Amino acid sequence: MERRRTYLAIAITTKCDYRCFYCKEGGESISKEKETIPFTKLKKIIGIAYNVGISNFRITGGEPTEVCYFSELIEYIMSYEDTKIRINTNGYRILKHLDVLVKYKARLDIVISVDAISENLNGVYFHCFCHQI
16 A cells, blocks of 8 residues: 555643643643543554554644653554654653654654743733743
């Protein structure tokens, strides 16, 4: 089966250690609860996606590197042939997972993004969007 150039974005958790003003309440999820998708469910989702032709995955959250199974998830996705992963992270805990990230560096993109943890950005006050850290 020929692989398509489509990707699946998965917000694996709504938990995050920062409160950037651009992030929705609860991360990218519409949930206001602090939730993490169980690893067993993620494995099913990834397997189904791969079987229908998806080989590119974007892992995000909240902060995905806070999840206890993060390294195991990377290993699981990479166990499928020709898969690639883009990780969206604030970078705070990235070194904790350095071994697995180096192992698969040829098939990984890491996007580190922290817009602001302050209520003031370029002279604009974002009180209604920010929370105190």
